[in-house]
Amino acid sequence: MDGFRDPIFTGCTRPAMLGGVPIMPLLVIGGLTLLLAVWLYYLVSGYVSLGIVLITIPIVLWMRHTTKTDDQRLRQVMMRARMRLRHGPSRATWGAISYGPLSWKTRRS
DSSP states (O other), X not given: XXXXXXXXXXXXXXXXXXXXXXXXXXXXXXXXXXXXXHHHHHHTOHHHHHHHHHHHHHHHHHHHHHTTTOTTHHHHHHHHHXXXXXXXXXXXXXXXXXXXXXXXXXXXX
């Protein structure tokens, strides 16, 4: 049993990509951009909606650069951001973030 290793088939865990960016984040960013651009074109101006579309291009390029070396890296970045936002009250009270299964809330005295 020395040297026995289970193979990891990374092709099974790799997310579907389009242009080097995972499809789900690309659809979310593209959908939000489209929604904001249409509403801002209607309510404000075409120049503002064009600015929103132009801001999206560096975001997509950043996502492509992030996933170039590790296809799960973008998922890790988003998970870290979500955990930072979720555990804000715990950090404000204790000065640190602790990950646990229970939600933190103040108790009545």
